[in-house]
Amino acid sequence: MPDEMNSDPLPHEMGALDLSMALPFIIDELPLGIIVMDCERRAILLNRGMEALTGFDRKETGTIACRHIVRGDFCLEKCPVLSMSQDSGMMCVEGNIVNRERQKIPVRVTFAPIRDSQGHHIGFFETFEDIRALGSQAGKKSGAYTFGQLVGRSPQMEQIYRFLPMIAQSNSSVLLTGETGTGKDLVAEAIHHESSRAKGAFIKVNCGALPATLLESELFGHQKGAFTGAVENKPGRFRLAHNGTLFLAEIGDLPLSLQVKLLTFLDDRVVHPLGSTKGFLCDVRVIAATHRNLEQMVREGTFREDLLFRLNVVRMQVPPLRERRDDVQLLLDHFLQTFVTKFKKPTRGFSADALQILLSYHYPGNVRELKNIVEYASNVCQQNQILAEHLPAYLTNPIPPEQPPVHTVVMGSVPPLTHPEENGENPDRAAMERKIIIDAILKTREEKKDESEWPVIERKMIVDAIVKTQGRLNKAAAVLGWSRSKLYRKIHQYGIET
Amino acid sequence: MTTKVLICLYENEVCPRFDLTREVLIAVIDRDAAVLKEKEVVLPQASLEMLCQMILTEGIQVVICGGIEEEYYQYLKWKNVKVLDSVIGDCKLVLQRLVQGRLKSGDILVE
Missing domain, CATH: 1.10.8.60 (Helicase, Ruva Protein; domain 3)
Incomplete structure (x- = not known):
């Protein structure tokens, strides 16, 4: 009986599942970064998690030495793979890597040899686990005035610390607003690491950094042949952030065409890569941030109102430092120590x-x-x-601040619109001032329009006709080509004394 | 018009990590696509402080390296040093590409 069982063909021998073909797809779905190397420690396969962690695309890496992709602190001097003997099993080390986004990420790496059916050593594989979440939890326990990488003890920051764990537990979209340099990205990272998605990828995209066409391909991916130069399929950042969080920095700079596409994604959670007929159901939490006044942009028609409503599910304002003066000393000491x-x-x-x-x-x-x-x-x-x-x-030696330019309202010209933050003004106040100037120009234009347009001309025509016919209204009506009753009505309308 | 370049080395390649660099190549190149001077410096230890100080005291204008943390990238940028990071490849090939004015961050030069 056992012999009979052993003689049964295995599923892959029957053609039901070809493991060698399926391997890249299988490892793509694992929530870890995985890299497969040959005996010379050249990377021959990267999974999607590894692409997200390192920022390298598997298509561009080819077969280069893994140290150039991993860039770990364990790679150069004491590569664990080198210390593995012929019959050693897997080993695990903790260290850090520097990815292409220039972030240093603490990781736990497991190394294991790959052997063929005869037991010959044919390569290695490494799995990478992002342990930033563990680090932030340890930091949270040890630091009294910190949350993840956020530092502060002012009432405003304490309020943020209270809100963050609650926000992290849900999957709702988050909109972070606040001036530049306030730490919106740190808040986003803290939300991600505090959430149940902490083991997934945290992908950051700056919407203002790329032109619309590139950004679309970067966010949503493209299919091979979708446009000139699209020689390979590209998964896109949404897909890389599957089961994780996508942080859209400077959402206010997102082009209108992409706003529509993002809107569609937020509705049905399906990503449609450029040139693809199939969609991919993507489980991604979206956190957006901007230093711009989105309501104002909606009024100006540069930001879609419906996208704002969808993003504005949970809104968090990160306070500027001038509103939390209590934290300055703490931050000075913290950074000095660092x-x-x-x-x-x-x-x-x-x-x-x-x-x-x-x-x-x-x-x-x-x-x-x-x-x-x-x-x-x-x-x-x-x-x-x-x-x-x-x-x-x-x-x-403070430099005296430059005098703000005085905008003189010249007929038919709109004064240059400076960004409110450039002058350190309150954005709402600046927006109100801008509106008043624009209204004044429109009003002046309106007045000018009144003088030169039809009602004025018509009144002048009637007066001329009456003068020409020496006050005889029947003849004036004939000159104007109107009926007598129409002339009377117009005289009454313009208040002409006859 | 000459440019002083520093390449972080690991064996004959660009070092994968700026902060773990133990050896650098300092070269002076000119506009006519020629390398005027070259010297290799071995650092006593991998030290970011030492490396940054060397970059500033040597008057380096371009740094070529592998992975670099954002804060050091911004620091060097602030000090008017151009940083071409995430470069992979043999240092001679990289230098040649730089001299030709065709090297950019993220280039992978593998023969």
Whole structure:
């Protein structure tokens, strides 16, 4: 009986499932980054998870050495694969990789040899698990005033910390608003890592960085031959973010044509790559962020109202640093500690003068600017304390702000519309001022129009005809080609005294 | 008009990680597509601080490397150093491509 069982053909021998053909598709569906290498440690196969993690496309990598794709801190000096003996099993290490998005990602990597049916060693495979989520949880436990990578203890930040876990539990679309440099992307990452999708990919796309045609292919993918140069199928960022989160930065810069496509996706959750007849059902949570006033853009017709309604399910305003002054000291200490450790400097703190300058500065570039200032000071300072002279010159010798240009309303011309944030103005106030100027121009144009257009001309015609016929209305009506009653009506309408 | 270039090395290739670079190639190239000077420097240890300091003190205008973290990329950019990152390939081939003015970030040059 066992012999009979053994003689039965295996399913793949019957042609039901060809494993060698199916392997790339199988590993594509696994929620891990996987790379298969030959004995020379050249990458011969990458799955979709690995593409998302490293940013490399399997089509462009060919058979290059895996260290160029993985870029791990374990790759150069102490590659675990080299230390594997002929009969060793799998091994696991923790380290970090730097992907093409220039992010350093902590990973847990499992290495295992691949052997053929005779037991000959024919290659290796590695699986990569993104452990940022574990790191953020550890950080959350240890830090009193942090959440993921967010730092702050002001009431506004505490409110965000309270909201984030609740938002993370749902799958609703999130719209993050706030000025540039406030940390919208960190909030998005915190939501992702706190959610049940933390094991999936977190894919970030800057909608303002690419032209519309490229962005469409980047987001939704394309089919081979869809356009000139489309030599291979491309999955697109939505597909890469399957089971994860897609973060659309600068959604306000998304072209109108793509807004429609995004709208369709948010409705039916199906991605249609360019040139493809088939859709792909994609389980992606969308988080969008912008520093623009989307309501204003809707009024101006540059952003679709229906897309705004769909994105605006959960809205979160990230406060600017000037509204949470309590956090400045905390952030200064946090970044100083970070950079001092990183640059191996002896610096321990700020002098009273330097601290005074830093605390009184208004930080138009928000946390990003504060971080850069501390980084600069940490680089320049070689002492125990950061002094005022170690700060960037524009803090110690402030340049007087430029006078805003005075817009004179000239007939038929619209004053240049400056971005509100460029002048550090409140966007709503700037928008209101802009509307008043535009209204004034339109009103003036209207008045000018009144003078030159038909009613004025008609009144003049009637007066001329009456003068010409010496007040005889019958003859005036004949001159004008009107009936007498029409002339009377018009005289009454324009208030002409006869 | 000459340009001073630094290539992060690992054996004869561009080093996959900027922060783990132990060896660099510093070259001076001119507009006529010629390499005027070349020197290889071995660093005592992989140190970002040391590497950034070397880039600034040597007056490097272009850095060619593999993976680099965003903050170092932005720092060098802020210091007016052009960074061509995610470059893969043999350093001679990369330098040749740079001299021809055809090298860009993300290029994979494998023969």
